[in-house]
Amino acid sequence: MPAHDTLELKLKSTNPRYLAQVLYALRFADTAVKDLTATNGTLQVLHAAPDAAALKQKVESILERYLVDASALRYEPLWQHGENTTPPHDPFDDMLMQQLVNVEGSGRVALRGVLAELAEFIDFTVLRRIARTLGCRREVYPGTIALNDLGNAGVFQSLPQHMQFVAHLRHDLAAIDAFSKVMKESDFSGSAPPTVPDATLTQPEVLLNPAVCYHCYLTLRGQRVNPAGHAVTARSRCHRFEGASLKSLSRLADFDMRELVFVGSPPFVKEMRARATELTKELFVEWGLEGALVPANDPFFTEEYRAKALMQQAQDLKHELTVPLPDGAPLAISSFNYHMTHFTAPFDITGANGRPAASACIGYGLERWVYAIAMRHGIDEGQWPTGLKSPFDDWRKDFGNVI
Amino acid sequence: MPAHDTLELKLKSTNPRYLAQVLYALRFADTAVKDLTATNGTLQVLHAAPDAAALKQKVESILERYLVDASALRYEPLWQHGENTTPPHDPFDDMLMQQLVNVEGSGRVALRGVLAELAEFIDFTVLRRIARTLGCRREVYPGTIALNDLGNAGVFQSLPQHMQFVAHLRHDLAAIDAFSKVMKESDFSGSAPPTVPDATLTQPEVLLNPAVCYHCYLTLRGQRVNPAGHAVTARSRCHRFEGASLKSLSRLADFDMRELVFVGSPPFVKEMRARATELTKELFVEWGLEGALVPANDPFFTEEYRAKALMQQAQDLKHELTVPLPDGAPLAISSFNYHMTHFTAPFDITGANGRPAASACIGYGLERWVYAIAMRHGIDEGQWPTGLKSPFDDWRKDFGNVI
Known part of the structure; x- marks a missing residue:
């Protein structure tokens, strides 16, 4: 397991709705993001990214994207x-x-x-x-x-x-048999499942x-x-x-x-x-x-x-x-x-x-x-x-x- | 559109259930198969395969696979x-x-x-x-x-x-933005949809x-x-x-x-x-x-x-x-x-x-x-x-x- 680093960034808004939206969106920023907290106007990103500068850029881009003039958003319950x-x-x-x-x-x-x-x-x-x-x-x-x-x-x-794409095995005896063979030799007890062999899956339609x-x-x-x-x-x-x-x-x-x-x-x-x-x-x-x-x-x-x-x-x-x-x-x-x-x-x-x-x-x-x-x-x-x-x-x- | 050829093969059984199963299974033999008919003990495969010999091998393999001694299968309604x-x-x-x-x-x-x-x-x-x-x-x-x-x-x-695999975009800002950008420039009116960019999709779990x-x-x-x-x-x-x-x-x-x-x-x-x-x-x-x-x-x-x-x-x-x-x-x-x-x-x-x-x-x-x-x-x-x-x-x- 790679060592974890912490990236700290000052937040430009502490509006609770902004924080909720930003923390949600940051889940999708990079697979290397392990944990997120926002306290006292500071965002802390626990991560395992090899390139910390690239990660910082992604996080900043998301922080900027969601920055809406707070006065433009209404919060009062209807x-x-x-x-x-x-x-x-x-x-x-x-x-x-x-x-x-x-x-x-x-x-x-x-x-x-x-x-x-x-x-x-x-x-x-x-x-x-x-x-x-x-x-x-x-x-x-x-x-x-x-x-x-x-x-x-x-x-x-x-x-x-959010999108979830669907693919199937190419309808080709060779592709289907290759898949079955790899799966037959696989162990299904790991947390990551066995990999579907390259080039057996179609493009999603x-x-x-x-x-x-x-x-x-x-x-x-x-x-x-x-x-x-x-x-x-x-x-x-x-x-x-x-x-x-x-x-x-x-x-x-x-x-x-x-x-x-x-x-x-x-x-x-x-x-x-x-x-x-x-x-x-x-x-x-x-x-x-x-x-x-x-x-x-x-x-x-x-x-x-x-x-x-x-x-x-x-x-x-x-x-x-x-x-x-x-x-x-x-x-x-x-x-x-x-x-x-x-x-x-x-x-x-x-x-x-x-x-x-x-x-x-x-x-x-x-x-x-x-x-x-x-x-x-x-x-x-x-x-x-x-x-x-x-x-x-x-x-x-x-x-x-x-x- | 490539020219179509016809592959003809003699069937070893004309049992109706064998024919139904073989015609169904042959759908998955090769994407180049365009049409299938079985009449008078002969299978005709209309196809656009560049390598006719390879196709023939796949078809023969499927014909063989489904060949079960007819007397072993019961057909009488219960x-x-x-x-x-x-x-x-x-x-x-x-x-x-x-x-x-x-x-x-x-x-x-x-x-x-x-x-x-x-x-x-x-x-x-x-x-x-x-x-x-x-x-x-x-x-x-x-x-x-x-x-x-x-x-x-x-x-x-x-x-x-039959399997239908599910994948999603890597949760990485770069992958998600790359996908959105390609889709923004795409036309969705064709019979084949636009291609999801390489390396943006995860392995199916x-x-x-x-x-x-x-x-x-x-x-x-x-x-x-x-x-x-x-x-x-x-x-x-x-x-x-x-x-x-x-x-x-x-x-x-x-x-x-x-x-x-x-x-x-x-x-x-x-x-x-x-x-x-x-x-x-x-x-x-x-x-x-x-x-x-x-x-x-x-x-x-x-x-x-x-x-x-x-x-x-x-x-x-x-x-x-x-x-x-x-x-x-x-x-x-x-x-x-x-x-x-x-x-x-x-x-x-x-x-x-x-x-x-x-x-x-x-x-x-x-x-x-x-x-x-x-x-x-x-x-x-x-x-x-x-x-x-x-x-x-x-x-x-x-x-x-x-x-």
Whole structure:
């Protein structure tokens, strides 16, 4: 193991949101970065980089990228419920002890027992109470999406760090046999898996879904949407490389997301976002959660960060429903996004007037909702408040585990 | 475009099952293979290979691999329902015309409208009528699985051709920026997408789920299962590279599968497979489908094909519920698999006696069930038989699209 060095840099801002965004982005700066802390206006980077000057340049470039005039970003909650107190303890160790979670790797977990039931109950409730109320039609989407389609949607210019590319063995007997032979002689017990032989893999043509809504735009490509507006809902695993070792359910690389997607005139789309927000707040309150709805922006990882983040804020494009983590940091469990014509324009989706339609999507990160409930109420369903326990019990009779 | 040549080879068997398996496997022989036909004991391979002799060697190797003494394989149905007549027509064009399917790429489709509802209804019914009756507990699994775990499970020695590997950009500012820059200057309208720059992608450490049940074995790794037996159910997208341009819903590269998984003593596991088979046959009959339950084997693509296929047959390990396609070929919509200790031994899962437990899994390919219903009854739900229409209408009131 190479010796570790520490790089120290003075921070130009100590705004908490700037710090959170910079610490997140720095995960992707260099594989040699081992640990990061920011205290008293100083950033400390523990690293194993052979070329410290090159590393410093990367870190400085990221610090600069995310430096937005603090006065341009709003932080006041749009809505708040409860005292927003930090939860008493992190339930993750209990989940592991009771085998309600199986950690397969960094950010990849299976939910079991009551936690799997809870995830399904949350999805069921969003579907029944929100999606159907808003007239969303059900769709079933692939788990992958073409590189060309994500490229068209502009995703590689906003969130390239998250992308997960798919390749397969060349369909050639020699390549497939070479792979099988190497694997036959391999040991699968190491922390780094055996290397797939050179030149057996194809260039990626598809990626894993980073989100659900892109598939909706593909169904409408080149079309004029119904003047009354288009509303659908789908659930999919979503995949984002997160550049760090992930623990707990608060951030996963492979997670379940229910989305509602709306396409139509700006007033229709904005009204649907507003109604979905109100219906989601109702559930949040009924289930005894505490937290806040806040203005937000995506973790853009490009030189265009500043322009895009300011635009999201100025146009009020992104709201997040957050709950406090045990360390006090906010965890977004749902997001309410108005895209203007960002996704409809590249796919030539027009409205009644022949101009590009607008779109919006609402996302429910199922594992994060599970975690929010577990942090607030614990993992023993006997202790849950009636507003949650009673509908959960009703659901369980029909759809849960037979005990 | 290079000129095409035709390679002709005499076939050593004209057994229909041998032909089906060989034609399937030859898709993976070489990217230069353009088309395949087998008539009157002769195989014709249309190809664009510069080295015809090398291609011939690959094709001959595959023809040899799959040559099993025909008398060793049983073909008689274990059960049959209806006349097993071929369906009147292929409903796929109607699905496209009515925009009930959106084709995103080869083998990657979105289901919409009544077809999405039908897929969800099928899953709901399997869950309520079969999984719960057999005491399966719900679990929620990742969409990806570690290379090490699939390697341990022996999958690379049986079905390497299907594997879909996941890579991400090196978490290094230089690699991520290089990727974004190339993509910014790219055109996404070609049939081949732009090339991801060299050396920006990592070696794959995870793959897409080729099936659901592996995640269950991971939850039990190193454990002794409950003497009463372990039963779970989960649904996941599954991904298999299929080496050819795929049309219709009959074979997809990215599909939805509900699985029931049983782990325990051989008698428990076999009884659960038998009960799941009976309950599935009930649904099949109620929904007015026609077809057969047949002994089967997996499309192993390795030199061990013969040994493995004969073993699956001799030990009665795999049954498939099939419906006839418009061309008369059988389409498997469910499979009923007894694994003996194939998956429990590598993950050290033991039974009450301390010896490796046995396992079984039952799979429901949701798009294939949808297709089976559409082939037999059409895509206008008004024309469906009462045994299907009536429970579908009940489901729709609570969970379907609000019309």
